[in-house]
Amino acid sequence: MTASVNAHPNWSQLTEDSVQPWKTLSSRELVGGFRKVLEDQVQVREGTETTYQYRPRGPRAVFVLPVTVAGEAVLIRQYRYPLRATITEIVAGGVEKGEDLQAAAARELLEEVGGVASEWVALPAFYPQPSISGVVFYPLLALGVELGEAHLEATETIERVVVPLSEAYRMLAAGEIQDGPSSLALWQARSELERRGLV
Secondary structure, three states: OOOOOOOOHHHHHHOOEEEEEEEEEEEEEEEOOOEEEEEEEEEEEOOOOEEEEEOOOOEEEEEEEEEEEEEEEEEEEEEEOOOEEEEEEEEEEEEOOOOOHHHHHHHHHHHHHHHEOOHHHHEEEEEEOOOOEEEEEEEEEEEEEEEOOOOOOOOOOEEEEEEEHHHHOOOHOOOOOOOOHHHHHHHHHHHHHHHHHOO
């Protein structure tokens, strides 16, 4: 891994409002662990209460668009049990407690496709499902990637797919990349790739 990636300017903007229009009356944990789910009793306005189930702020994930030294995109085909289907995505994974975002991205890149990047570019972070989750996704562009042997987890069923960047964007436009966060990360990366003359 080379020099550290600079945070994207929007990363520091993903904060809670200083004044909260809703008041939390009570809270209980329905599911624990990494996929924690809370159920809160909330006062929305005077005389109006509701029950809200959601994933709290805290968990983070990285999404990595790897681009090889030859200027190719490295995508993956991954089996997703809730869908009972294999879909096309980019490299992604959860950030472990206390782990730096770039370290998490480098770890996922190595694990899922056997890649090592020579340069990292931060892209705008986003909330994937703000109505039900406080989870934040951080996409990064990994450049000058050299590929080796993947180190998949026992629960992962992943096939590495290397295509020209133009083909990756054709697939995106055609709806062949079905994962929402992967699609958004690809679009966010496009201006940087164009600036570098890669697409």
